[in-house]
Amino acid sequence: MLLREQLSSRGSTADDTADHQTYLPFQIMEDLMDKLNVLNYDEEFLKDLKMRPLNKHYFALQTNTGEQFFMFTSLSAWLIRKAGCKFEQPQEYDDPNSTIASILDATREFGILVDFPPNKLKQGCGKHAVYILNSLADKALEQLKFVWHKPKPPPELDEDSSVVEDDSELLLERIEEDMAAEDSEDDEDNLLNIDDLQNIPNISKVVIDVQKPEEILESNTNTEEWRLELEHVLPLLKVTIKTDARDWRSHLEQMKHHRGGMEETLSSAKSQLEKLERDIGGTMDKIQSREKFLNSQLENLLNQHRSMQDELAKVTEHYKEVSGGVTERQRLLIRITDELELVKQEMDERGSTMTDGSPLVNIKKAIAKIKSDIAEMDVRIGVLDHTILQARLKDKNMLNSQISA
Structure with a gap:
């Protein structure tokens, strides 16, 4: 944690923005799952296509490109239909470019801004795919006239009524309270009422005489017998308290134990982490300096490469135009060649009939x-x-x- 805090303190605001952009698809994906559950996609989408339910980070992480792309196109088509627009269900063997183009056209018809190239959606995952699905889900909710309301917390209950006593959990405080209550009940049963005492004549004198012994009281109990009786009763007086994993005291002890272990480990690893931080910082500085040097050295070559790419694009376009004219001329040449063959065949037939003398003899x-x-x-x-x-x-x-x- 210390290393992370130190590295984050050295970072700039741009790094914080980059981290936010990195984790943003995960947050949007969780919101998307809530919207899909509201749209009842379990019954209307998954059962019709016989697909497995999606996890909350399905489109945020790349796992299986083919499966994710098919799921993305199918879910987009379903959301477009839920939003009130006709859209055919895509198949696995359809052209991906045409499918993506159709989805983006339908998305633009809803007024959703699309400012990225279509090839960003070929993987079927990432922030662009999550953005398209989330926007279409919003349009589908608007079509259903669904409105989000603020959550209403449940009414707060009193501590006495909210806390449910567990009979299986034996607490020392509860045992002491029960024992004190029993003793008080026994004492109340044995004590006389004050009003009753006042009705008895000369009771005060009798009580005073009883409470004031004339001599010092001495116990006549045998010490050995008392010890034997104590040893006999002592096991019955023991209170066994069962530890429960749900008890907050055990959790607190575990937290203290883990905190002590973390402090011990951190004290031993702090120096190594600081050294590692210095090494990483020096390496990053070297990499940045070398990157700047390479960029300065390769800038001319990169400019030449860009210009050559532009020329190549122009030549390729010109070649396509010329190749189209050549194809048309080849077709014309084939047609003229066929006509010439027919003319040659007719001339050969006529020449053979002109040189033949059999008609004259006849x-x-x-x-x-x-x-x-x-x-x-x-x-x-x-x-x-x-x-x-x-x-x-x-x-x-x-x-x-x-x-x-």
Whole structure:
């Protein structure tokens, strides 16, 4: 404790602020658990998704990144729906970037300030995740019109009525009080009332005579018998007080014992801790001086590195633009190549038909056949003409013969 106090006294206000920022997520996480219990997340969220209950520091510490991220997205989606906005339940195999972007868009619609990059939520834990969940829980409580009230302490009871006596705890004071009460009751039973004494005549003289012995009283009890009787009764007179772990006296003794041990240990370890503090202080000073030296030496290189990174980003962007044009031109080239192949195929077919002589031979054969058919038809026509002429001459002769007759 002394070392911690000395180190904290040497720190600055910035260190106190850093410590506060470090422990702030734990405090917000505890408030978030209270709000989730008010929203009845045990029945409406955990049972539907069949998940285990969250502990009070679940999102403040990193344990299992995949499980915490899925729990964060699922709980955020449930809170968004509780706040009155439609939101689909995310799945394990969804794209994390799109899921985070959807959650942040819904968060901004509620008017919640988001001033950090989305990749801070990929781990599913930390102060940014706790901040988003706590803000969404507030919006869900506003949707339910829930209002926090100041706590009302229970009415204070009197000490006599609030303290319940434990019969199993045997205290020496209680035994003494009971014994004193019994003795007083016996004495009251044996004593006469003052009014009764006044009614008895000459009672004062009798009492005075009894109270004033004429000679010194001497005990006639045997000493040995009295000791034997005392030894016989002594075990029965012992009072056994059972120690209870709940008794504040035992706790006080333990605290005194532990405090003495701590003081003894601290006295022996104080010198070593002071030496350790001096060593740590010297080492921290050396580290700070070396850090400043390295920063001064590497400042030019860091500036060059930043400029090179900017140039690389510009070249990468230009490459993406050019690569997009090249892809489009490649597609155009493939289409033109296909059309050229079709044209070449048609030209090859036409060239093969032009150099082939079989159609000309077929034409000549057809002409020759047509000529033979024409000659045959001419012969048939001549025969028919001759037959018709003979028939006419025959008819003419028959007519002449009839006329002459």
